[in-house]
Amino acid sequence: MSDLLEEALAYAREHRDAFVQELCEYLTIPSVSAQPEHERDVKMAALWVVEHLRQRGLSAELLTTEGAPLVYAEWKSSHTHAPTVLIYGHYDVQPAEPLELWHTPPFEPSLRGGYIVARGADDNKGQHFAHIKALECLLCTTGALPINVKVLLEGEEEIGSTHLSRFVREHPELLKCDCVLISDSAMRSLQQPTIIYGLRGLLDLDITVRALEHDVHSGHYGGNVQNPIMALAQLLAEAKDREGRVLIPGFYDGVRALDAAERAQLARCAWGEAEIKKETGALQAFGEPEFTPVERRGIRPTFEVNGMWGGYTGPGIKTIIPAEAHAKVTCRLVPYQEPAHVGAAIRRFFEQRCPPGVTLEMRIGPGSPPTLLPLDNHAMRAAVQAATATFGAEPLFELEGGSIPVVHEFAHTLQKPVVLMGFGLPEDNIHAPNERFALASFEKGIEASVRFMIQLSATS
Numbered sequence: 001m002s003d004l005l006e007e008a009l010a011y012a013r014e015h016r017d018a019f020v021q022e023l024c025e026y027l028t029i030p031s032v033s034a035q036p037e038h039e040r041d042v043k044m045a046a047l048w049v050v051e052h053l054r055q056r057g058l059s060a061e062l063l064t065t066e067g068a069p070l071v072y073a074e075w076k077s078s079h080t081h082a083p084t085v086l087i088y089g090h091y092d093v094q095p096a097e098p099l100e101l102w103h104t105p106p107f108e109p110s111l112r113g114g115y116i117v118a119r120g121a122d123d124n125k126g127q128h129f130a131h132i133k134a135l136e137c138l139l140c141t142t143g144a145l146p147i148n149v150k151v152l153l154e155g156e157e158e159i160g161s162t163h164l165s166r167f168v169r170e171h172p173e174l175l176k177c178d179c180v181l182i183s184d185s186a187m188r189s190l191q192q193p194t195i196i197y198g199l200r201g202l203l204d205l206d207i208t209v210r211a212l213e214h215d216v217h218s219g220h221y222g223g224n225v226q227n228p229i230m231a232l233a234q235l236l237a238e239a240k241d242r243e244g245r246v247l248i249p250g251f252y253d254g255v256r257a258l259d260a261a262e263r264a265q266l267a268r269c270a271w272g273e274a275e276i277k278k279e280t281g282a283l284q285a286f287g288e289p290e291f292t293p294v295e296r297r298g299i300r301p302t303f304e305v306n307g308m309w310g311g312y313t314g315p316g317i318k319t320i321i322p323a324e325a326h327a328k329v330t331c332r333l334v335p336y337q338e339p340a341h342v343g344a345a346i347r348r349f350f351e352q353r354c355p356p357g358v359t360l361e362m363r364i365g366p367g368s369p370p371t372l373l374p375l376d377n378h379a380m381r382a383a384v385q386a387a388t389a390t391f392g393a394e395p396l397f398e399l400e401g402g403s404i405p406v407v408h409e410f411a412h413t414l415q416k417p418v419v420l421m422g423f424g425l426p427e428d429n430i431h432a433p434n435e436r437f438a439l440a441s442f443e444k445g446i447e448a449s450v451r452f453m454i455q456l457s458a459t460s
Contacts, residue, residue, distance in 0.1 A: 004146065008137040008450045016443065019133050020116065022052070023442070024109040026125050027118040033068060033092035033159045042068050042155045045091045049132075049153060056136045058151065065163040068092065068155030072174075075135070075149045083456055084148035085379075086177040086414075088406065089128025089184065090157035093120035094431050101433035114439050121437035123430040127183040127423050128153060130445030137450055146457035150177060154406070157184075160202070160368065161405040168409045178417075179379035180410045181452065183445060185400055185422030188269065190440050193387035193448075195380070196420035198298060198399040199407055201333035201370035203342055206363040207232065207350070212323040215311070221321055226357030228325040229310045235350055235360075236327060239303055244287045246303045250345035254336040258299055266294050269396050279426050298399020301342075302332040332401060339367025368405040371418075378459045379417040386451035387421060390444055395421075421448065 012019070031045035032038040046062055046069045053060035053073040060073035071091065096106035096119045104110045109118035116126065131151075138145050152175065154164045168175060187194045211228040240246055258266075272293050273285035287296040310325030312318035333342060343364040354360045374380075375397065387395045400420070411418050423445035429435045 004138070004142060005450065005454055007141040008134075008454075009447055011137045011141050012133070012443070012446050012450070015137075019446070020111070020439065020442070023116065023121075023126060023129050024111075024118070026052075026129060027109045027116070027120055028107055030096075030107045031092050031120070031155065032095050033156050034095055042092055046071050046153070046155055049091055053132065053151065056132065057139045058135065058149070060151070063167075065167060067163045070155075070164070070167065071151065071153035073149075073151040075139075075145050077145055077148050079146075079457075082147050083178040083459065084150060084176070085453065085456060086150045086152060086175055086180045086410075087128070087131045088152050088154075088180060088182045088410070089131070090124045090154050091128075092155040092158050093125070094123065094158050094435075096433075098433065103434055106433075106435075111439075112436075115436040116439065116442070117434060117436045119435055121435050122424040122428040122441075123435065124157070124184045126437035126442055127445060130183065130423060130442055131181070131449045133446045134449035134453065137446065138453065145453065147453050148177075149453075150175065157404070157406075160204075160365075164406050165368075165409045168406065168413050172413055175414060177414065179377075179456070180414065180416060180418040181379075181383075181449075182404065182407065182418065182420050183422050183449075184404055185402070185420055186424040186426055186428070187391075187422060187441075188271070188396060189425065190438065190444065191391060192393055193391040193395040194269075194398050194422065195383060195387065195395045196400040196422065197373045197375055197397050198335065199371045199420070200298070200301070200401055200403055201337065201339060201368050201408070202403040202405070203331040203333060203339045203367035204365040205329040205331075205343075205346065207235075207327045207329065208324060208361040209235070209326075209358045210324040210361070211358045212321065214323050215320040216323075218319045218321050225321060226355065227321050228358055229322060231355045231358045232308070232310070232325040232327055234355065235353060236305055236308070236329075238353055239349070243289055246301070248303070248345055248349045250348075251301065251303070251342060252337075253341060253345075254338060255301060256299070256335050258295070263295070265397060266298065266399065267292070269294050269398055271297075275426070294398070297401040299334055301334050301337060303329065303346075304331070305329055332403065333367070333370050335370045335372040337370060339369060343367065368403060369408050370403075371408040371411055373407075373411065373418055373420070377417040379419050379456065382452055382455040382459060383419045383421050385455050386448050389451055390448040419452075421452070423448070
């Protein structure tokens with residue numbers, strides 16, 4: 001196995017520049033799933049990666065769904081008892097707007113200061129491409145892989161994996177495996193690998209408050225009719241106290257308490273106010289004072305207003321009372337909250353407090369549940385050994401504040417271990433202008449993936 005490892009890593013070093021160029025080609029495709037005008041680009045990205053996998057020796061195809069196609073590929077080992085890993089990623093990306101804040105065009109990848117800068121560089125093309133390159137390193141040096149491999153890439157992760165969960169439920173035999181490997185998260189640094197063992201779920205809401213048939217003159221009617229923007233602002237303000245606690249009855253039902261051992265484990269992660277201010281430009285850290293920033297990110301649910309609008313927002317003034325106001329809200333949920341229960345509690349809270357003189361409309365999505373992953377299994381041990389050997393330090397175990405909707409479906413439908421071993425960095429600007437992926441992260445990600453597959457094969 002040591003010869004196999006050295007040969008594969010030597011191939012990676014020799015082909016480093018070619019790998020980067022291929023990733024840049026992948027990143028030029030503006031596969032923005034949230035914007036209908038990019039529907040063709042989303043399909044083009046799927047076709048590009050299918051052809052790339054075929055050229056590397058895997059059988060690959062597009063699988064049709066009601067939305068974006070799934071990329072499915074596999075390679076079968078000649079070893080009878082070889083384990084099977086399912087590698088998941090997503091080829092769709094976030095919208096690039098606001099375009100004026102990018103230093104270079106978002107879909108014209110540039111190499112600057114040791115980074116690839118482009119939309120999707122980290123989230124998630126660069127990360128899952130590291131696994132594809134690891135497969136190439138092994139196949140091109142020995143002609144075979146030490147394990148069975150299945151690859152599943154989707155094009156709707158950034159819009160909630162709309163159709164993938166149903167696909168997983170309907171095709172468990174196709175996706176049958178011994179473990180799932182996902183790289184769609186971040187490390188603390190290039191010297192400190194991180195393995196995620198919990199993800200928050202997500203619940204989205206659209207809220208509309210109406211007061212009038214049309215906008216009216218603020219002089220003629222001000223003080224005599226309800227202002228829907230003020231009414232909506234007052235409603236939203238009642239949902240949280242000044243220290244960030246959610247005040248909606250039933251919102252915290254099911255939230256698990258951490259024991260001393262888990263709190264001590266999370267405390268190993270040196271991430272607090274200084275890091276938050278550096279990464280975001282915030283004036284200060286903010287949140288429930290009885291929890292640390294690391295704990296608030298992983299074990300506490302949130303209620304966040306993502307956008308609020310109504311009335312006139314152009315240049316100059318327009319003296320009106322607007323007819324209606326709108327807000328978008330998302331809640332991050334933690335084990336063991338139920339999205340439907342939380343949604344019902346929010347609806348009840350706002351309907352009971354709706355001010356006089358306005359009507360309230362709410363659309364609440366079905367939500368995606370949170371996930372808590374077990375740490376004591378063969379796949380996790382292989383990941384720990386691979387990460388330690390690659391980065392020179394044992395990985396931290398963290399709870400992630402974000403959501404990957406399909407992880408819950410993988411864990412509960414396939415009933416196999418899921419490993420979340422990310423290669424991004426906190427400063428990579430995912431979902432923001434000037435997204436980037438460190439060349440060192442890409443190289444180390446390839447090495448960690450090679451080591452993981454070799455280590456997994458040794459357990460069979």
